[in-house]
Amino acid sequence: MWQSLAEAVFSFSVSKRKIILWFFLILYAFLTIIILFALRTAVTGSNYLFLYPQAILSGKISLVVFCLVMIPGITRRFGIRNKLVFPLMMYRRYLGISMFLLAMFHATVVRFASFVEEGLPFKNLLWFEISGLTALFFLSFMFVTSNDFSVKHLGFWWHRLHKLIYIIMWLILFHVGLQRMSIWTLLMAAAVTLQVASYFYSRRSH
Helix, strand or coil: CHHHHHHHHHHHHHHHHHHHHHHHHHHHHHHHHHHHHHHHHHHCCCCCHHHHHHHHHHHHHHHHHHHHHHHHHHHHHHCCCCCCHHHHHHCHHHHHHHHHHHHHHHHHHHHHHHHHHHCCCHHHCCHHHHHHHHHHHHHHHHHHCCCHHHHHHHCHHHHHHHHHHHHHHHHHHHHHHCCCCCHHHHHHHHHHHHHHHHHHHHHHHC
16 A cells, blocks of 8 residues: 555656646747747837836846745755755756746847847946846856756866856846845845855855
């Protein structure tokens, strides 16, 4: 009886994981389509600004997901073990990909589409825009290498490359903080503070 129960639980867990992975795949497809749609409307001269409110929301969601992605590393360095962190650890790669695509949609509508229309007036960019675009540039390397093939073939360099997250977190903090003080600034500041504190805590413990 116990063996049958264990098999049933295992089967349910596998099935649930497949459903979650399918959800991520559908989300990736959806975000890719609307990113391409935003670029197309800009190229054809159509009004893409009706996507602006959704792009702003996408940026906020992206920030929250980024903070969630950092939680497993923070708790590990603090020596905290909690079953609520396990799902974040298990799906951290998929959350990271989602975060990048959400940020890409945000940047596509808010900034990239205007580049298509007006050219590349980099000299007119504000500091918060420069920090946001730089963060997205670094995130693109992490996005491209978020797969088993890259982990296997890059080896040591994969781990070095993904340490870019420690630079990216500051860039995102500057991106939101240089605009205005808001709940998003406080959230990102709290995440960065915990990340730094956990790093020094782990160094002192060893």
